[in-house]
Amino acid sequence: MKKRSLALTILLLLVAGAVWAAPEPIALPTISVGVGKVTKPGDISVTLQILFLMTIISLAPGLLIMTTSFTRIVVVLSFLRNALGTQQSPSNQIVVSLALFLTFFIMSPVWQQVNNDALVPYKAQTGRKMPMTSPPSP
Secondary structure, three states: OHHHHHHHHHHHHHHHHHHHHOOOOOOOOOOOOOOOOOOOHHHHHHHHHHHHHHHHHHHHHHHHHHHOOHHHHHHHHHHHHHHOOOOOOOOHHHHHHHHHHHHHHHHHHHHHHHHHHHHHHHHHOOOOOOOOOOOOOO
């Protein structure tokens, strides 16, 4: 019993010494949300860029599903899985991954055309209105 109490006393002294000798506590960062005055236009620009990025990240999956052939490919691959008689053999994760890869493969020419015909001329303009050079095809 004396050995146990002696060991407990030594442990207590070691812990107390470690606490007493410890450096000052680490400062934790704080987060504050508020409305204040901005002195530099760059501060607003960064805030708007973050807001725009978060909007794009949250809407991208919905746009992918609505505007591409992703859903159709998933349905076809699911039908193919059922036609082969394997209910769970390629998991849903693999089916969705294949559909995503095929969607990017199918849509890459469209995205390249949008980039060449719309984004590059839009970025190249210097504040003046650009005339429409080619009418949209039906």
